[in-house]
Amino acid sequence: MERENKARPHIGKLVVYLVGAAGALVLLALSFTTFGWFTNSPTVSGSMNGVTAVDGVFELAAVGSSGKYDSYFNADDGINLSDIAEDGAGVIDPTATGSGKTEIKWMMSGDSNFGNITGDGIQPGSSGKLSFYVIAKENTDLDLTFSLDTILYTPDAEPLGADNPDNSEHIIPDTRAVAKLVKGHILFFKSFDEASGVYSDRITDAFTFVRDNAQADTAYKVDIYWVWPEVIDQLLLPQGDDLLTFGGLDRIIAADDTVVTESGFSYFFSEEISGLTECLNNVTKGSADAAFSTDNHRILNAKWNEADQMIGTETGYIELILTADVSRSGSV
Amino acid sequence: MWGIAVKNKKVRLKRKALLITAISLTAAFVLSTTVYAWFTNQRRLETMTKISSPSSLYIGAGAKEDSANIDMGGIDVTDATGKKDFVFCVYSDETVGNYKLQLAHTTNIDFTYTIFRATESDTALITNDMILYVDESGVSHYYAKDGTALPGGYLNLGGDGKTANGTLHDKSYDGYDLVQKNAEPLYWQNRDPITHDQSMRSFVDYYILEVSWNSSEVSNNKETDMVYLTAGMV
Numbered sequence: 001m002e003r004e005n006k007a008r009p010h011i012g013k014l015v016v017y018l019v020g021a022a023g024a025l026v027l028l029a030l031s032f033t034t035f036g037w038f039t040n041s042p043t044v045s046g047s048m049n050g051v052t053a054v055d056g057v058f059e060l061a062a063v064g065s066s067g068k069y070d071s072y073f074n075a076d077d078g079i080n081l082s083d084i085a086e087d088g089a090g091v092i093d094p095t096a097t098g099s100g101k102t103e104i105k106w107m108m109s110g111d112s113n114f115g116n117i118t119g120d121g122i123q124p125g126s127s128g129k130l131s132f133y134v135i136a137k138e139n140t141d142l143d144l145t146f147s148l149d150t151i152l153y154t155p156d157a158e159p160l161g162a163d164n165p166d167n168s169e170h171i172i173p174d175t176r177a178v179a180k181l182v183k184g185h186i187l188f189f190k191s192f193d194e195a196s197g198v199y200s201d202r203i204t205d206a207f208t209f210v211r212d213n214a215q216a217d218t219a220y221k222v223d224i225y226w227v228w229p230e231v232i233d234q235l236l237l238p239q240g241d242d243l244l245t246f247g248g249l250d251r252i253i254a255a256d257d258t259v260v261t262e263s264g265f266s267y268f269f270s271e272e273i274s275g276l277t278e279c280l281n282n283v284t285k286g287s288a289d290a291a292f293s294t295d296n297h298r299i300l301n302a303k304w305n306e307a308d309q310m311i312g313t314e315t316g317y318i319e320l321i322l323t324a325d326v327s328r329s330g331s332v
Numbered sequence: 333m334w335g336i337a338v339k340n341k342k343v344r345l346k347r348k349a350l351l352i353t354a355i356s357l358t359a360a361f362v363l364s365t366t367v368y369a370w371f372t373n374q375r376r377l378e379t380m381t382k383i384s385s386p387s388s389l390y391i392g393a394g395a396k397e398d399s400a401n402i403d404m405g406g407i408d409v410t411d412a413t414g415k416k417d418f419v420f421c422v423y424s425d426e427t428v429g430n431y432k433l434q435l436a437h438t439t440n441i442d443f444t445y446t447i448f449r450a451t452e453s454d455t456a457l458i459t460n461d462m463i464l465y466v467d468e469s470g471v472s473h474y475y476a477k478d479g480t481a482l483p484g485g486y487l488n489l490g491g492d493g494k495t496a497n498g499t500l501h502d503k504s505y506d507g508y509d510l511v512q513k514n515a516e517p518l519y520w521q522n523r524d525p526i527t528h529d530q531s532m533r534s535f536v537d538y539y540i541l542e543v544s545w546n547s548s549e550v551s552n553n554k555e556t557d558m559v560y561l562t563a564g565m566v
Binding site: 056058059060068069070072073075097102103104105121122123124130152247248295305309313315317318319320323324325 | 374375376377378379380381382383384385386387502503506564566
């Protein structure tokens with residue numbers, strides 16, 4: 001009985017030690033995570049007492065009027081920031097992330113039109129530019145990684161509301177053939193040469209934004225371009241080729257960004273083209289080449305057009321999501 | 333003694349249970365807060381737009397019927413008028429900016445092909461020079477040539493003014509050279525794109541293909557030609 005009575009205080013001590021140890025671990029974990037959470041800067045210094053709740057070292061902002069199809073998806077409208085200097089020059093009045101808002105709708109303007117200002121949607125031959133701003137929240141070197149994702153919806157998707165709380169049931173899985181075709185037909189680029197009409201620096205999944213010595217509360221403009229080529233000749237044939245000239249067309253994709261057989265991207269309906277690589281190599285040389293095969297040219301055009309038809313028939317809406325993460329930043 | 337051993341074992345079990353619970357709770361907390369922090373560090377822009385079907389351009393017969401109803405068989409070259417007219421249309425149920433008409437044909441028979449814009453006439457205003465098209469339901473439609481011939485020209489007309497030169501031979505036959513000269517197709521294209529206002533959601537443009545001949549140069553001898561009509565957006 002005596003031994004049993006002595007054991008009880010021993011257990012109590014153990015419980016206290018264990019709870020204390022767990023509490024210490026929790027505090028330690030909390031301090032580390034809140035550092036990242038509140039400051040978003042791996043190089044910030046100071047004691048735990050000095051940590052304050054601020055937004056990240058950057059925010060994203062867009063300007064312009066709302067898009068026609070904003071009511072189809074669940075993005076935050078964001079907040080308005082005023083008197084933000086644009087790259088040291090003018091002043092913009094953007095709708096921006098920040099103060100707890102991490103996700104905003106991409107406001108549209110006349111020259112950054114994903115096609116939805118007119119309400120006509122996009123189709124082969126459509127193109128446009130999407131502009132947004134990276135706002136530095138402190139004097140720092142910014143090195144951001146943007147991932148570009150698309151979500152496809154069937155034509156049955158409808159504006160959200162009481163009768164339609166979400167469109168998730170209308171999302172087309174990435175594994176579907178039509179989803180891969182969209183990635184191969186609606187192409188995104190970092191650069192566009194207005195003089196030549198040629199797009200370059202293709203964005204397949206991510207791109208970086210680097211700005212050394214970024215100044216606090218300054219907005220840095222970023223443009224990305226998209227194009228849905230009307231015919232595959234615009235990707236393959238050499239500029240000035242008779243077949244392009246005959247149709248009043250130009251090559252619009254830089255040679256380094258020409259169509260390639262990448263996984264996750266499809267360019268041709270059914271992809272059952274015998275000897276696809278040889279076929280592409282043959283047509284790419286142009287119609288003036290002695291080995292050029294009109295059969296190859298016809299097959300590629302037909303399969304590209306059939307793919308466009310499939311995209312237009314099976315998809316109803318495309319949602320573009322640009323997600324920014326800090327890849328590196330440092331205080332100046 | 334046996335009783336004390338049992339109690340000690342229970343104590344060890346409790347210690348283990350407490351230790352496991354504390355570690356699990358800590359790990360769960362660390363994991364959840366880290367993931368939450370990761371998500372809240374991200375910033376995101378989203379936009380959405382509609383995907384439209386590619387605009388389709390169709391060639392049809394009169395009354396916007398299927399092109400299978402354009403029947404050019406049975407031209408009787410003893411017809412004193414020296415010509416025969418065929419109604420066809422170009423239409424779309426979507427917005428189409430500009431398009432061009434193209435005609436390709438072989439040259440076995442010495443026919444002249446001319447394309448005119450046309451308008452469908454009110455039945456109360458029918459005249460003898462209008463072209464009759466009877467639709468699949470047996471209803472008669474009358475079309476009148478609208479002005480002069482559509483401006484355009486052959487892309488590969490030879491020096492004789494009748495057959496094709498070799499400039500587009502490879503486009504037709506690749507490297508195959510054993511082609512009879514009248515089997516070399518002539519390619520004709522109208523000069524100026526036919527334009528439609530982008531606000532037009534649909535349209536039907538009627539045309540008349542006039543096939544004419546000089547009766548002294550042709551005869552009903554079962555000779556055949558292939559004739560292709562195409563319309564392409566430009």
